Amino acid sequence: DGGITQSPKYLFRKEGQNVTLSCEQNLNHDAMYWYRQDPGQGLRLIYYSQIVNDFQKGDIAEGYSVSREKKESFPLTVTSAQKNPTAFYLCASSGRHDGYTFGSGTRLTVV
Amino acid sequence: AQTVTQSQPEMSVQEAETVTLSCTYDTSESDYYLFWYKQPPSRQMILVIRQEAYKQQNATENRFSVNFQKAAKSFSLKISDSQLGDAAMYFCAYRSATTSGGYQKVTFGTGTKLQVIP
Numbered sequence: 001d002g003g004i005t006q007s008p009k010y011l012f013r014k015e016g017q018n019v020t021l022s023c024e025q026n027l028n029h030d031a032m033y034w035y036r037q038d039p040g041q042g043l044r045l046i047y048y049s050q051i052v053n054d055f056q057k058g059d060i061a062e063g064y065s066v067s068r069e070k071k072e073s074f075p076l077t078v079t080s081a082q083k084n085p086t087a088f089y090l091c092a093s094s095g096r097h098d099g100y101t102f103g104s105g106t107r108l109t110v111v
Numbered sequence: 112a113q114t115v116t117q118s119q120p121e122m123s124v125q126e127a128e129t130v131t132l133s134c135t136y137d138t139s140e141s142d143y144y145l146f147w148y149k150q151p152p153s154r155q156m157i158l159v160i161r162q163e164a165y166k167q168q169n170a171t172e173n174r175f176s177v178n179f180q181k182a183a184k185s186f187s188l189k190i191s192d193s194q195l196g197d198a199a200m201y202f203c204a205y206r207s208a209t210t211s212g213g214y215q216k217v218t219f220g221t222g223t224k225l226q227v228i229p
Contacts, residue, residue, distance in 0.1 A: 042115075042202065042219040088154060099146045099206065100217060102156035
């Protein structure tokens with residue numbers, strides 16, 4: 001079955017560390033997205049990518065970085081510059097006229 | 112910029128009853144898509160229903176239906192015969208149909224937490 005796989009499900013980061021969240025899709029979607037979800041808030045867009053080797057900043061890109069070397073993969077790195085990284089992170093992909101298909105998310109906690 | 116407002120942070124409904132979740136949005140565009148997503152405790156986001164703005168007919172998916180009022184910029188979700196499995200966060204979302212470089216940003220509301228009472 002086609003879908004989006006995010007890993008790991010839970011991730012713990014020490015102060016000053018960079019961590020990378022994985023997102024893989026086999027839906028043949030061109031566009032992929034990373035959202036952050038905090039309690040009491042909606043989803044906020046971090047980065048998005050329409051095609052391989054191209055990506056754009058979303059509303060809250062500071063402290064994050066991404067790459068898009070393959071159509072299927074869109075990893076997100078949370079850098080030490082992100083001062084409040086504890087959140088739930090959702091990856092999504094879409095076709096041209098569709099809504100999003102989401103992964104199951106990664107819960108990141110700073111320890 | 113488009114905004115999506117869900118004014119009900121929490122709602123509750125008795126099992127087998129009907130509940131309506133509200134959503135309003137602000138846009139200057141005439142062609143767009145609207146969505147309702149469900150996020151159960153597992154936190155997996157699931158597409159519930161979708162509406163194209165150019166269609167006057169309200170979308171329906173089994174027990175889920177919408178009341179789309181384009182002039183009022185209102186997009187409410189009605190859940191009929193509520194079941195325990197309907198308990199979740201529900202997010203209203205807006206997506207432009209303008210293919211600006213192929214990317215169509217989705218804007219989400221802040222969500223409504225639905226409790227289903229047995």
